[in-house]
Amino acid sequence: MAAMLTEKERNRLRSLAGRQAEYAALPVMAERAGLWREHNDLSGGRPMINTETSSFERELLPPLVCESPKAREFELALLRNVLNHEHIGDDRVVSPVFDVAPVTDFEYFGIKIESVHSKSSSGDDTGRRYIHKIGDLGEDLPQLKPSTWYYDAQKTQEKVELAKEVFGDLLQVRRGPINPKFVLTRSVVYLMGMEQMCYNMMDYPEEFDELLCRMTDDYLAYCKFLETNGYLTLNNNSCYVWPTTHGYTDRLPAAGFEGRVRTEDLWLGMDSQETIVVSPEMYGELFFPYYQKMARHFGRLAYGCCEPVDRVWEWVSQLHGLSKLSISPWCDVRVMGERLAGSGIIFHRKVSPNYVGVGCVFDEDGFTRHIRETLEAARGCRLEFALRDIYTLCGEPWRIRRAVEIIRNEIEGLWGR
Incomplete structure (x- = not known):
């Protein structure tokens, strides 16, 4: 199967795999993995730092060398696996494992989400507008088809075997996790838009509730399909967990685990940013029951993204398995x-991206004050910093490493005093 790749592609992939293996063998990586496990299981000390790079990685990654689609997929994954270590210096762990992305998909009501992209003068993707397929819910709800999903086990295994043939002697190759993510209201907005969502909530309350019920049941059915067929894999290790964290924990898998992974053995990520447009009472009455229904089927939960969760704490605090809560720049x-x-719930601080990603000058003093405010507010909490939604480094790649250095310095100077 490796004959599908050119010699240049094979050499490129082996070189990158060797680089990942070299970093993974560093003592600091085992130390970090232990720190993450202690942190997630509430026995750790210092706050942890993690950076999501997908929105600005184009400013750090070299051009891809490989040409065939499969080789390019592996090349990009290998580059991403070492990106944080080489360019950022946060607490991301470089693992001796290469996770092969499964070939799977899920579509609400069989509707393919489509968008129109805009690009900058340099060709970078700078924004998008979604093409909404649902309008007036009173008319459209009866026309909606069942949701669709699939998992292509053969293609997934072919990718695993190809990776093993090319660099399996350098890295442990395994079928990667699905990493469930339930973003119900975002999915609604993709389907109908924010304004239409608000109209439909008011004009068709019963139909809107039925829509949420169907969407929740359908995504849960997809997860149970994966479970029944043995397609789930544990994410209690170096795996990425939404939003922007590692899954290391000894609290998963759940009791009764006998080898076949169940949903209750997994982390689940979820958020409800779009409900900022409704009152906390409406969130609790209309949306919360469906988030709770989903959460009850999983072991541990990381909740939130940009929404100010302080306004819906009465409800969010009741979520089953709540382990991490995103404290965004819009929170008190x-x-x-x-x-x-x-509380036993990790204060997952989403650092404001404005300091690093907006403006001609990186305001280090302002960023330092921002971090100090968090450290002072989170005394008595288990604290984790997440740098994400940074869409550009403004042509100064050093900014992100410097931001992490400032966070480390402030932790050393203020935490635990």
Whole structure:
């Protein structure tokens, strides 16, 4: 099967795999893995730092060398596996494992989500507009078809075997996790748009509730399809867990695990950013029951993205398995620090991306004050910093490493005093 690749592609992939293996063998990686496990299981000390690079990686990654689609997929994955270590210096672990992305997909009501992209003068993808397929819910709901999903086991295994043939002597190759992510309201907005969502909530409350019920049941059915067929794999290790964290934990898999992975053996990520347009009471009455229904089928939960969770704490705090809560720049950090102190829920601080990703000059003093505010507010909490939604480094790649250095310096100077 490796004959599908050219010698140049094979050499490129082996070189990158060797680089990952070299970094993975560094003592600091085993140390970090232990720190993450202690942190997630609430026995650790210092705050952890993680960076999501997908939105600005084009400013750090070299051009791809490989030409065939399969080789390019592996090349990009291998480059991403070492990106944080080489360019950022956060707490991301370089693992001796190469996870092969499964060939699977899920579509609500069989509707393919489509968007129109805009590009900058340099050709970078700078924005998008979604093409909404649902309008007036009273008319469209009866026309919606069942949701569709698939998992191509043969193609997935072919990718695994190809990776093993090319660099399996350098890295442990395995079928990667699905990493479930339930973003119900975002999916609604993809289908109908924010404005139409608001109209449909008011004009067709019963139909809108039926829509949420169907979407929840359908995504759960997809997850149970994966479970029944043995397609789920554990994400309690170096795997990425939404939003922007590692899955290391000894609290998963759940009791009764006998080898076949169940949904209750997994982390689940979810958010509801779009409900910022409704009152906390409406969130609790209309949306929360469906998030809770999904959460009850999983072991541990990381909740939130950009939404100010302080306003819906009454409801979010009841979510089954809640282990990490995103504290975004739009949250009242002091209020959430008081609520999470001693709670067993990790204060997952989403650092404002404006300091690093906006403006001609990196305002280090302002960024430092921003980090200090978090450290002071989160005393008594288990704290984790997430740098994400940074869409450009403004032509200064050093900014992201410097941001991590500032966070480390402030942790060393202020945490635990």
